[in-house]
Amino acid sequence: MDAIFDATIQVLLADGLRKLTTIRVAERAGASVGTLYQYYPHKQALLYAVLERHLGRIGTALEEAAASAHGEPLAKMAAVVVRAFVKAKTADMEEGRALYAVAGELDCRPLIAQAQQRGRSALAAMLATATDVRFDDLPTVTYMFSAAMTGTMHSVMEGTAPAKLTRTLPGQLESLCLGYLVRAGAPPRRTSR
CATH class of the missing domain: 1.10.10.60 (Homeodomain-like)
Known part of the structure; x- marks a missing residue:
């Protein structure tokens, strides 16, 4: 295959x-x-399968990164996940850009929705274990964190991002996501003894 x-x-x-x-x-x-x-x-079935494999690789990278950051402070979580996501998405920019075009031509909404849900589940499980913050509305926070990463990458993959951003993307995206997460979080609850 x-x-x-x-x-x-x-x-x-x-x-x-x-x-x-x-x-x-x-x-x-x-x-x-x-x-x-x-x-x-037919051609569409083949392209759908290729896109599914591509999204699966990115999903696995995100899940592994998120799992590795369980029980860490928020800043480390954001750094680990964002850098793994950017690395997976930019490992082969030409392939990624070509597959964005494929996704635009085919009706891949169910496949993309499944990939997004997979990513959000991994992020939610990780964020729930943050040592220095809690989130009262974890589904919304997770959605926004995921959307910040995917939306930014979508812009980069479409070629609309400035060239300098492409070079500094991991750090820039990490700052964006961490800033949102810090603002959305609350201090952890103290346990009484």
Whole structure:
């Protein structure tokens, strides 16, 4: 499967979405078109699967980062998660930009909603364990934290962000998210003895 997915990305980058065909993908992967159709009956199904794999990798990176920051102060949580998210999203900017175009062409709303919910769940579980702050409305805070990261990355992936921002993105996004989280938080409750 990886060979087919990698070939899809290669054809997408070389020829663009409009010229991508299952025949070109099969040739690039060194597979027969029949084999490709066995798994993916049409171009849209193949592109959907490639996007699903891409979003899955980002989701895994976010979940692992969030899990590693459980029980830490808020500043460390924000740093760990934001940097892991940016790294996952920018590991291959060309691929990411091409897949943004794919998501815009296909009806990927359910897939994207599932990926966003996965990320918010990981963030909520992490934020609930912060040692130096509590959140009285964790669902809203988690939504805003996630939206700040994804919205900023969307702008970067569309190529509308200034070049300098792309170079300084992890630190800038960390500051943005941490500033919001600090403002949204409250001091932890003291336990009586």
